[in-house]
Amino acid sequence: MNQTRQPIRSGMGRSTPDQIFVRGHDLVQDVIGKLNLGDMAYLEMTGRLPDEHQSRVFNAILVTLxxxxxxxxxxxxxxxxxxxxxxxxxxxxxxxxxxxxxxxxxxxxxxxxxxxxxxxxxxxxxxxxxxxxxxxxxxxxxxxxxxxxxxxxxxxxxxxxxxxxxxxxxxxxxxxxxxxxxxxxxxxxxxxxxxxxxxxxxxxxxxxxxxxxxxxxxxxxxxxxxxxxxxxxxxxxxxxxxxxxxxxxxxxxxxxxxxxxxxx
Amino acid sequence: MNQTRQPIRSGMGRSTPDQIFVRGHDLVQDVIGKLNLGDMAYLEMTGRLPDEHQSRVFNAILVTLxxxxxxxxxxxxxxxxxxxxxxxxxxxxxxxxxxxxxxxxxxxxxxxxxxxxxxxxxxxxxxxxxxxxxxxxxxxxxxxxxxxxxxxxxxxxxxxxxxxxxxxxxxxxxxxxxxxxxxxxxxxxxxxxxxxxxxxxxxxxxxxxxxxxxxxxxxxxxxxxxxxxxxxxxxxxxxxxxxxxxxxxxxxxxxxxxxxxxxx
Amino acid sequence: MNQTRQPIRSGMGRSTPDQIFVRGHDLVQDVIGKLNLGDMAYLEMTGRLPDEHQSRVFNAILVTLxxxxxxxxxxxxxxxxxxxxxxxxxxxxxxxxxxxxxxxxxxxxxxxxxxxxxxxxxxxxxxxxxxxxxxxxxxxxxxxxxxxxxxxxxxxxxxxxxxxxxxxxxxxxxxxxxxxxxxxxxxxxxxxxxxxxxxxxxxxxxxxxxxxxxxxxxxxxxxxxxxxxxxxxxxxxxxxxxxxxxxxxxxxxxxxxxxxxxxx
Amino acid sequence: MNQTRQPIRSGMGRSTPDQIFVRGHDLVQDVIGKLNLGDMAYLEMTGRLPDEHQSRVFNAILVTLxxxxxxxxxxxxxxxxxxxxxxxxxxxxxxxxxxxxxxxxxxxxxxxxxxxxxxxxxxxxxxxxxxxxxxxxxxxxxxxxxxxxxxxxxxxxxxxxxxxxxxxxxxxxxxxxxxxxxxxxxxxxxxxxxxxxxxxxxxxxxxxxxxxxxxxxxxxxxxxxxxxxxxxxxxxxxxxxxxxxxxxxxxxxxxxxxxxxxxx
The missing domain is CATH 1.10.230.10 (Cytochrome P450-Terp, domain 2)
Known part of the structure; x- marks a missing residue:
């Protein structure tokens, strides 16, 4: 057994039989039907939901690319x-x-x-x-x-x-x-x-x-x-x-x- | 010269010195600051801007994935x-x-x-x-x-x-x-x-x-x-x-x- | 602890400080300077060294591709x-x-x-x-x-x-x-x-x-x-x-x- | 018509109905059954057939990798x-x-x-x-x-x-x-x-x-x-x-x- 083993942890996604969490947010309650794809990318990359200002700036960046x-x-x-x-x-x-x-x-x-x-x-x-x-x-x-x-x-x-x-x-x-x-x-x-x-x-x-x-x-x-x-x-x-x-x-x-x- | 040569055409994107068009839409006037990334994906894939209903359904699909x-x-x-x-x-x-x-x-x-x-x-x-x-x-x-x-x-x-x-x-x-x-x-x-x-x-x-x-x-x-x-x-x-x-x-x-x- | 865990095993390669084995063969003694690349591919894919007949046929296939x-x-x-x-x-x-x-x-x-x-x-x-x-x-x-x-x-x-x-x-x-x-x-x-x-x-x-x-x-x-x-x-x-x-x-x-x- | 157009040329491969050339060498006559894969890689990368010394050194490099x-x-x-x-x-x-x-x-x-x-x-x-x-x-x-x-x-x-x-x-x-x-x-x-x-x-x-x-x-x-x-x-x-x-x-x-x- 390797004594220096590090834990493997991730906060990206997690599921139970009736819930799916994406970076801590409930996918069904808080994401589907509420966030657009740019907001979702912001959530994935930062762990936070964007406010309306961040959403508009980040989506502007993304659509330009x-x-x-x-x-x-x-x-x-x-x-x-x-x-x-x-x-x-x-x-x-x-x-x-x-x-x-x-x-x-x-x-x-x-x-x-x-x-x-x-x-x-x-x-x-x-x-x-x-x-x-x-x-x-x-x-x-x-x-x-x-x-x-x-x-x-x-x-x-x-x-x-x-x-x-x-x-x-x-x-x-x-x-x-x-x-x-x-x-x-x-x-x-x-x-x-x-x-x-x-x-x-x-x-x-x-x-x-x-x-x-x-x-x-x-x-x-x-x-x-x-x-x-x-x-x-x-x-x-x-x-x-x-x-x-x-x-x-x-x-x-x-x-x-x-x-x-x-x-x- | 190959007689059966076909033309190479694309309607995805086109630029002039002061304008950029994406599927016929002016990027600066009509897209940046107005569309979110899911809407832009819809435009790229269909050539049409989504209405608000299409936008909500398509973004719901995308964020789920x-x-x-x-x-x-x-x-x-x-x-x-x-x-x-x-x-x-x-x-x-x-x-x-x-x-x-x-x-x-x-x-x-x-x-x-x-x-x-x-x-x-x-x-x-x-x-x-x-x-x-x-x-x-x-x-x-x-x-x-x-x-x-x-x-x-x-x-x-x-x-x-x-x-x-x-x-x-x-x-x-x-x-x-x-x-x-x-x-x-x-x-x-x-x-x-x-x-x-x-x-x-x-x-x-x-x-x-x-x-x-x-x-x-x-x-x-x-x-x-x-x-x-x-x-x-x-x-x-x-x-x-x-x-x-x-x-x-x-x-x-x-x-x-x-x-x-x-x-x- | 997952009770159904399967072992992870591979026979492709293995090293000690002074030896390297490729599919059980000593890289330094048996491979470098002796095998050509086609023979090595045969060893990698089958675990066996090709004889001279297999070597010629397999290399013929490979060079054609x-x-x-x-x-x-x-x-x-x-x-x-x-x-x-x-x-x-x-x-x-x-x-x-x-x-x-x-x-x-x-x-x-x-x-x-x-x-x-x-x-x-x-x-x-x-x-x-x-x-x-x-x-x-x-x-x-x-x-x-x-x-x-x-x-x-x-x-x-x-x-x-x-x-x-x-x-x-x-x-x-x-x-x-x-x-x-x-x-x-x-x-x-x-x-x-x-x-x-x-x-x-x-x-x-x-x-x-x-x-x-x-x-x-x-x-x-x-x-x-x-x-x-x-x-x-x-x-x-x-x-x-x-x-x-x-x-x-x-x-x-x-x-x-x-x-x-x-x-x- | 673009006046500054450059020609597109390649010497890698060329075919006629009954011959295939790889970097100028006849695939059927000179390559299949004669070259091993390492030699072929040498031909592809240099345009020359390796002599027996180059072949042994280059294959030694390749099998090590x-x-x-x-x-x-x-x-x-x-x-x-x-x-x-x-x-x-x-x-x-x-x-x-x-x-x-x-x-x-x-x-x-x-x-x-x-x-x-x-x-x-x-x-x-x-x-x-x-x-x-x-x-x-x-x-x-x-x-x-x-x-x-x-x-x-x-x-x-x-x-x-x-x-x-x-x-x-x-x-x-x-x-x-x-x-x-x-x-x-x-x-x-x-x-x-x-x-x-x-x-x-x-x-x-x-x-x-x-x-x-x-x-x-x-x-x-x-x-x-x-x-x-x-x-x-x-x-x-x-x-x-x-x-x-x-x-x-x-x-x-x-x-x-x-x-x-x-x-x-």
Missing amino acids: VEHGMTPMAIATRLVYLGAPESLQSAVAAGLCGMGTTFAGTAEGAARMLQAGWADNSSEDADALARNIVADFRKRGLSIPGIGHNLHKPHDPRTARLFEVATEEGYAGRYVALMTAIGQHAQVAYGKPLPVNATGAIGALCCELGFSWKAARGVAVIGRAVGLVGHLVEEQANPIAREIWLRTEEEASRQDETAVDTGR | VEHGMTPMAIATRLVYLGAPESLQSAVAAGLCGMGTTFAGTAEGAARMLQAGWADNSSEDADALARNIVADFRKRGLSIPGIGHNLHKPHDPRTARLFEVATEEGYAGRYVALMTAIGQHAQVAYGKPLPVNATGAIGALCCELGFSWKAARGVAVIGRAVGLVGHLVEEQANPIAREIWLRTEEEASRQDETAVDTGR | VEHGMTPMAIATRLVYLGAPESLQSAVAAGLCGMGTTFAGTAEGAARMLQAGWADNSSEDADALARNIVADFRKRGLSIPGIGHNLHKPHDPRTARLFEVATEEGYAGRYVALMTAIGQHAQVAYGKPLPVNATGAIGALCCELGFSWKAARGVAVIGRAVGLVGHLVEEQANPIAREIWLRTEEEASRQDETAVDTGR | VEHGMTPMAIATRLVYLGAPESLQSAVAAGLCGMGTTFAGTAEGAARMLQAGWADNSSEDADALARNIVADFRKRGLSIPGIGHNLHKPHDPRTARLFEVATEEGYAGRYVALMTAIGQHAQVAYGKPLPVNATGAIGALCCELGFSWKAARGVAVIGRAVGLVGHLVEEQANPIAREIWLRTEEEASRQDETAVDTGR
């Missing part, structure tokens, strides 16, 4: 579904695997930067703090998470709306202020439009709601899982994966010299 | 996170892969059974239809999806609540009637309590909302993705995966003869 | 790697998820058909058995696993080679005979070339080596995992995922009327 | 299989997702350290280089990849055997020398046994064979995929996932105060 068009993850999900239509869940899983540093790490990175910023600094001055953060990222040659966008410039329309909702609900505090200030200082430092983008806004609002930066990627996963299921429902009605596959296979295996010579 | 305690999928998600904490999304993906026929196929199976039942039959009589369905499953030696539960008997408390919400919102129609009748006939045929369980109720309500049975597993995936993220947030604060691993490894590699004699 | 060009799974793997280059393992995982019924289930299906054929029938006559199997599949309207190929006709060149290797090693027994006879009867019954394809040959050889049909998909997974890693190494040197994504995204979000008119 | 007993990944794979036995491939995928920084990143990390070491330094002196590398890791407070082991001390028996095979085949060059020297200097610097472990040896041998450190994780994925399939074949014959699940669920949902008080 759902749909980003034909991303690499959405295409991968559709291709995997083509191969294994009996396992819809695995097709969603395959797409989720692609939510790494390239596309999905930035909300997490923004949240981490903001939490580190306020944690390391006793100052109440978001502007000074932002200046230091921008200078530090520049010095280390790293790109600043949560600012800049290929398409949405000079402004990301989602950011203004998310911050507006947060302001209406009393959740536009020091993290929103710091993220905004970072965008402004970056714009000056780099001499080009670097708007706070949607992932920057989401990172800031996750902080305002009290989430750890480590949980921010989980929030993104929830939103994206909804979106990938949506893509599969469209794929069921209007399949495109086979065409993407066949075109790619045909072109990839071409042997004509001109193409190889010129690189087109 | 989120948390089922320490399932094999939740344990797998935690173990994978232990190995790859830098890829939270892959840990959720790993758990989702386990949503197959054993646990998660039943809502889909129930929806399929109900849709086939009403499609194959011109009768308006749910009771006669249910009798035939039960007899057919018995004859083929197959278990009927959506009825019976190990723990929740004689009644699954979630079923009554889900059907209550559906009734309040005007969505307890012929699929709810058929599912209920199937439970009653099964109970008589098998001579034991076989309550309509939560997955049977969810299958019926997916039908009432107009979803194809093929989409029902997608609804389940959305709910469970939220739950698995919840488990990872608990794992971050109160890790148990390492203990599960070490205990299992220790016991699995034991070489004592008595255990080998009796164990396999 | 590795590379099938730009499949949907290979494309999905590359797209997921684009999103999460820090998690190469998850990109391989994503592609493996697509090895379902559409592409990868046929070796398993062929093995199952062949094992059921000989198990259900006391006859030693592969020809009569094959006739019955073909007739039965036709009657039920099901396609016969392991025969027919879009491109490789009238013969799949891999089949002849795999059966040649099996013959040389003394492993072309009743399963190879039955698979061959099924191909011949199917050709007559359907009046078109229906050669035994590579998956049919692999299914037959898995049976000859004594694998359960349930393990056949595992053999395919091993081969394909090697292939997907190969695709990622090419993707690292010569990336194409970004181009596939951008072209698909651009075309999918086009709004021109002609395309919409004809496309859906 | 296959089986590590009841790891978190092996347990996760078994649990996912319990939930989705119809999707064996997804269960393997789930386990692979756990091959991240905690367990599997070290071979990659060792290879990267060794390649950076020789790249940054014109010296031919492995000893001086090793001293600098150890000092640099200590200064930055980072653990050195590829050295130290919980169980296998003072020596990891796999390392000696892998380096022995490499020496026999003429592949124990400057990377093996550097890895060995790093182990020695670390032992002095930290004042405790820090043997080069199996992942350090594998990282060094991947470098000797000319693999980029970016490919090293792919080599590990190949080995581990074989091992996870092995675990599922054992699970089919001797299932343990259900027991792991039930024990964990039971203990996790216990509510008794004594357990919480004492931590057992």
Whole structure:
């Protein structure tokens, strides 16, 4: 017998023959018919029921994350579904695997930067703090998470709306202020439009709601899982994966010299 | 050039520099701050905004699916996170892969059974239809999806609540009637309590909302993705995966003869 | 304490400070430098070291499964790697998820058909058995696993080679005979070339080596995992995922009327 | 039409009606019956057939990676299989997702350290280089990849055997020398046994064979995929996932105060 054995405990869910508890709340009495899915996600992640303000801000974050068009993850999900239509869940899983540093790490990175910023600094001055953060990222040659966008410039329309909702609900505090200030200082430092983008806004609002930066990627996963299921429902009605596959296979295996010579 | 090339089209999402559309709806104007995550899932899957009745029924389905305690999928998600904490999304993906026929196929199976039942039959009589369905499953030696539960008997408390919400919102129609009748006939045929369980109720309500049975597993995936993220947030604060691993490894590699004699 | 607790035992691997055992064999003394990867897979799956005949047949199966060009799974793997280059393992995982019924289930299906054929029938006559199997599949309207190929006709060149290797090693027994006879009867019954394809040959050889049909998909997974890693190494040197994504995204979000008119 | 479009090319695989080419080699003539799976992996990853020396070293690496007993990944794979036995491939995928920084990143990390070491330094002196590398890791407070082991001390028996095979085949060059020297200097610097472990040896041998450190994780994925399939074949014959699940669920949902008080 291992003497150092630790107990295994969890407060997520528990059942008796006639009751089910989710994080201490009675599923039948307090949840079904009363909470929406965003509120339920809040309960799962925090152990607390959101008030109406938290509910509106958190649902605003979540709905923003759902749909980003034909991303690499959405295409991968559709291709995997083509191969294994009996396992819809695995097709969603395959797409989720692609939510790494390239596309999905930035909300997490923004949240981490903001939490580190306020944690390391006793100052109440978001502007000074932002200046230091921008200078530090520049010095280390790293790109600043949560600012800049290929398409949405000079402004990301989602950011203004998310911050507006947060302001209406009393959740536009020091993290929103710091993220905004970072965008402004970056714009000056780099001499080009670097708007706070949607992932920057989401990172800031996750902080305002009290989430750890480590949980921010989980929030993104929830939103994206909804979106990938949506893509599969469209794929069921209007399949495109086979065409993407066949075109790619045909072109990839071409042997004509001109193409190889010129690189087109 | 391939002459039979098909166009690749999608109506999921589309962006211009200052607008983002999700299934034709303006994200900033119509979605953020207005829809909750369940409504957004409805929009993604159907292309339509839910009315307040559809919203309440669909959110009731979704929140019921989120948390089922320490399932094999939740344990797998935690173990994978232990190995790859830098890829939270892959840990959720790993758990989702386990949503197959054993646990998660039943809502889909129930929806399929109900849709086939009403499609194959011109009768308006749910009771006669249910009798035939039960007899057919018995004859083929197959278990009927959506009825019976190990723990929740004689009644699954979630079923009554889900059907209550559906009734309040005007969505307890012929699929709810058929599912209920199937439970009653099964109970008589098998001579034991076989309550309509939560997955049977969810299958019926997916039908009432107009979803194809093929989409029902997608609804389940959305709910469970939220739950698995919840488990990872608990794992971050109160890790148990390492203990599960070490205990299992220790016991699995034991070489004592008595255990080998009796164990396999 | 749960009275019905079962022991947890495994014979896969075990370590002491100076020895490692894999299925009872000393890794350092008996495996490293002596076994090739195919032999090791045989040891893992059967608990026995292959003799030279089994080694050659099993390695022939495995190498045939590795590379099938730009499949949907290979494309999905590359797209997921684009999103999460820090998690190469998850990109391989994503592609493996697509090895379902559409592409990868046929070796398993062929093995199952062949094992059921000989198990259900006391006859030693592969020809009569094959006739019955073909007739039965036709009657039920099901396609016969392991025969027919879009491109490789009238013969799949891999089949002849795999059966040649099996013959040389003394492993072309009743399963190879039955698979061959099924191909011949199917050709007559359907009046078109229906050669035994590579998956049919692999299914037959898995049976000859004594694998359960349930393990056949595992053999395919091993081969394909090697292939997907190969695709990622090419993707690292010569990336194409970004181009596939951008072209698909651009075309999918086009709004021109002609395309919409004809496309859906 | 996008003017900046790049061609999509791949040299992995290509087929005609009667021939299949893998990285330019004829599958039927040159591969089936001639190459073992490790050789095939080498061909896939490098585009070249290995000579007998490369074959022995690469297969030695691969077989070492296959089986590590009841790891978190092996347990996760078994649990996912319990939930989705119809999707064996997804269960393997789930386990692979756990091959991240905690367990599997070290071979990659060792290879990267060794390649950076020789790249940054014109010296031919492995000893001086090793001293600098150890000092640099200590200064930055980072653990050195590829050295130290919980169980296998003072020596990891796999390392000696892998380096022995490499020496026999003429592949124990400057990377093996550097890895060995790093182990020695670390032992002095930290004042405790820090043997080069199996992942350090594998990282060094991947470098000797000319693999980029970016490919090293792919080599590990190949080995581990074989091992996870092995675990599922054992699970089919001797299932343990259900027991792991039930024990964990039971203990996790216990509510008794004594357990919480004492931590057992």
